[in-house]
Amino acid sequence: MGATGTMGNKIRVGILGATGYTAVELMKLLLRHPHAEITVLTSRQEGRPSVGSVHPSLHGRLPLCLEDLEPRVVAERADCVFSCLPHAASAEAVSALLDAGARVVDFSADYRLDSPASYREWYEHEHPDPARVGGTVYGLPELFRERISEARLVANPGCYPTSAILALTPLLKAGLIDVADIIVDSKSGVSGAGRTPKLATHFPECNESFSAYGVGRHRHTPEIDQVIGRATGQSVSVIFTPHLVPMDRGILTTAYSKPLRDASDAELTAAVREFYRGEPFVRVRDSLPATKDVSGTNFCDIAVRRVRQRVLTISCIDNLIKGASGAAVQNFNLMYGFPETTALL
């Protein structure tokens, strides 16, 4: 953060792939951030469109255009770069940005998995930057806060994994549930599918409808397995089923696990509450949460219930905030030493 790298005392921020939903949400958060200044936005769209023409909600709020720029040029104009590019394309850009001296928060899955082999298996692509895979910090502050503070590159978590990992880790670490038998039944609003029009997310197709998709082959499966494994030191292999809910935003995850010892709702809840004591963005609740309770916020609300021979952990996040751009700002705050809740409350 030398004199050349900041605007006054503000961190200069760039965003790659600024046309999507996570990017616009990130811009809105950063416009409230007293120590960040958005200085460069990229897109492969022709004609250098203004922010307001691409995102009408930002009309008049950010006097920038979306430019088709090389990572090297972006690194000259920004201290910290958020990459909202698709996987593979992101790693190529991130690698160049890091080499050029920028710090990076990567929204793609490129640096989340343990190994290039796992990446190849699930993303059906040879990793463009294999050397950094496995060693990159996973940007979930509730589990990896210290490492984030020092990181030059943070792999921003996936939306479903955030909801599942935050729900399950405390009970696993407390030895209250069995790592060997976990079902993660998740439900997401449609913004999670991105902004590119497709038949499945065409309004008259998915409105007034509910469906499962990607059963048994969703790419967030290995991410959930590996990060829970990293956090608990136990090998995990969850059954993960995503569903599409006819709403804009929000994820609710219903996780089913087996109790390792008899415990009441109150005991289970207390264990999770203790784990998250002092966390600014996790709210362990006695009542059942709804996605609307966290909509537009960086909160993750969690409730726990014992039902017959199972423990249910129900968690809610806003997929675009705690599941993407809010988490990214939380990571940014940690990376630069700002109060963790800056621009997020």
Added chain:
Amino acid sequence: MGATGTMGNKIRVGILGATGYTAVELMKLLLRHPHAEITVLTSRQEGRPSVGSVHPSLHGRLPLCLEDLEPRVVAERADCVFSCLPHAASAEAVSALLDAGARVVDFSADYRLDSPASYREWYEHEHPDPARVGGTVYGLPELFRERISEARLVANPGCYPTSAILALTPLLKAGLIDVADIIVDSKSGVSGAGRTPKLATHFPECNESFSAYGVGRHRHTPEIDQVIGRATGQSVSVIFTPHLVPMDRGILTTAYSKPLRDASDAELTAAVREFYRGEPFVRVRDSLPATKDVSGTNFCDIAVRRVRQRVLTISCIDNLIKGASGAAVQNFNLMYGFPETTALL
């Protein structure tokens, strides 16, 4: 309807452009029709997909594939053909179908307007079959029932025009409102925009949002003008504004006109009710209608109110039924002498 042209006593029906929403709705109605048999479906999609793979709701209900066929071939397999093709493409096919001896209900706008010149102005295209333009019957049974019965080609009405014309014509013909000053403020569900994915109808764009579109230049404007003109013998030039409602189906039109003489709500309502006496699909109501009241039906519900120096006529239809496929089946029933409500109640 000779021996070769029917299956038993059933009319053989073909549908051109069977991938869209009006086509699937039409198939559902015709599957209930005791005197119709769907025999051929076309699409330019490759690979002869089955109906069920294109429209999962019809899984197992209709053992046909969508084929890429010439109109001439379709006319061999069907007595009556419904064209759900886009404008211009439709007229080319319709022209060939008629020449080959089929009767046709055309869902496109190609045969709705008065003249090739008007068509050229609003559709920015030279009409492919100008000789038939202007002389084709407009398939609104409430106004043109007799001509429909004899027609070999019926121009199926547009969805917005149906709601506006049915609302305004009775009061105009009764001399109760002024033809010179009419505003038609219409609101439609998203299925009206068709099944091709676009950004404007991508779920997270239009859900939880309401907007006007095509202000001052929607192609249904001349259709409303010309058909009301034809029905009333008066020259009309409406202000028409369509809006997009975050719901699957339904159109509500709020039409504003000036009273020519003082009349109460009751008198205005009585005049409209008298006009539609005996009509099976127009319900003139004392209470205000909602689009849900007619959803999935061929009804048009209408209410009239005097507000200060204006008359408000509020009409509701299901844009895919009375605004498209239901009207088409109603026309089909008239063309073949079946009871008009067959398959529609």
Added chain:
Amino acid sequence: MGATGTMGNKIRVGILGATGYTAVELMKLLLRHPHAEITVLTSRQEGRPSVGSVHPSLHGRLPLCLEDLEPRVVAERADCVFSCLPHAASAEAVSALLDAGARVVDFSADYRLDSPASYREWYEHEHPDPARVGGTVYGLPELFRERISEARLVANPGCYPTSAILALTPLLKAGLIDVADIIVDSKSGVSGAGRTPKLATHFPECNESFSAYGVGRHRHTPEIDQVIGRATGQSVSVIFTPHLVPMDRGILTTAYSKPLRDASDAELTAAVREFYRGEPFVRVRDSLPATKDVSGTNFCDIAVRRVRQRVLTISCIDNLIKGASGAAVQNFNLMYGFPETTALL
């Protein structure tokens, strides 16, 4: 069905509690039924409101009023009575109707469970007609068709149980999955909560939101257990979690079970397909179903997938049709010897 009991050759039908969503759906189906005539409707609303004033969608379609009548009077006017009353109130009326000679389809849960004790435990109410509990036929034709034909009283199934039982029974009976470890994660549209306005179903509360409710204590739990138990001869104790989806209608159930032997997706699917061979309303599909595929229909669509060490069975129904009124008409058809699909396709 003597000369006095029918209108021409039509069965006279009464509906108790005709103000709700299942009642209006039932009326719409019966209006298409060639052998049924709705003759009496009841409600405790004062002033004998017309059908059209209570249900605007039925304006002009059914010239009846909702009356506050004793069961005995209803039994004089109807051969078959559908009770859409709440539990307990329903059993009181049903008991009187049966005594008065009517045949009855009961939409409430009053006659679904095995014993008055189970009823008391889950419904916190002493059963008003304990003698008939346990012996009443459960109106799921796919499992109990023969008994339905002869029944004077049919307990119409609950919506969630229908989706769960149809999904799980074939694999259990084929010995392909373990009865001891079953999770039923269900998601329902809001109409399932009934028509009485409450905060939880107030539009701005549940729209754009997704939540679990009744976790561990939903009254459909014992129904699922007991009916699967009855059908398979095995004791079952499922983990059942209902969720509320921001849409009008539809239920999707994701059921998780453990395979008893290795079987591929294709083998599992084939077993379910074989079980339902010839069933008019169960469609076993290779592709994943969405609730929209069955919306407005009496179909139950089912798909099966093997995911790691689990079998997923995904089923979709329209909660108001196959989950309520469509099933009731299907039962009615069986009770009176009409083709089972009458008024349902």
Added chain:
Amino acid sequence: MGATGTMGNKIRVGILGATGYTAVELMKLLLRHPHAEITVLTSRQEGRPSVGSVHPSLHGRLPLCLEDLEPRVVAERADCVFSCLPHAASAEAVSALLDAGARVVDFSADYRLDSPASYREWYEHEHPDPARVGGTVYGLPELFRERISEARLVANPGCYPTSAILALTPLLKAGLIDVADIIVDSKSGVSGAGRTPKLATHFPECNESFSAYGVGRHRHTPEIDQVIGRATGQSVSVIFTPHLVPMDRGILTTAYSKPLRDASDAELTAAVREFYRGEPFVRVRDSLPATKDVSGTNFCDIAVRRVRQRVLTISCIDNLIKGASGAAVQNFNLMYGFPETTALL
């Protein structure tokens, strides 16, 4: 703002009627306000419920309970009080609050109209505080900024009136449109109907439906007339029609007026843009606005179009922000000399 009246340098804020949607939205905005501290909340609910139990989205964010308090007690604990009470009840409380020395922003309609007679006519109630009616400042900063700064009582504008007045006033004051012939066709999300569950706003009733309501008798009609009259010095009598859109929040108003002289889209737009030059919350746009563009913000987006012999002015606001709580905070900022955009960007 004496030493006793502030907490440190913060204004102590109270909210009457804290259970509704405008109240929760107000709390969220004030939680971001560096110079405001919420100190007291009232409700007639029994049992002093916590904020989090009434509004789960505020779980853990505001350690207060909702209390059933007299205005006098509220005035002891707060410098500025926002009343979210229903009309009539509000005036009674406001009167007492003002007498006790508090400054007040009143969300109800009680102080918006010109006279007790007009109030009696439209609200069918004798005004409880007639002396203050007519003299109270109308809290629309774009028109009445100076008076707001000095006010002890501000009548916070209605949601529909805000959208209509902001759209029409500039063109009227510029002499570009005719005051004698104005139609205001407005469409609102369901949160505008409040939080009390009713059949009309029960999810399965209004979801997937669109309807007009209160035609010719909505209470915002005289408010639009009188405030436009006040701002332009011309007598106005608009035709106002509200509609209900199946979405949580947002109002779009399509206003139709007659041009007084020929003017292009560009000239009309320029006139409106000039009028709002420097305004922080009005965005005059060339493209057509959608309610989603302003959702969650205090912006009012406006576009103007000439269509045949009419001028269309289309405006969008978030009914809960610029249409209620955002406007209230904007007024609060003006009343206390804070930058007008504080907590609103």
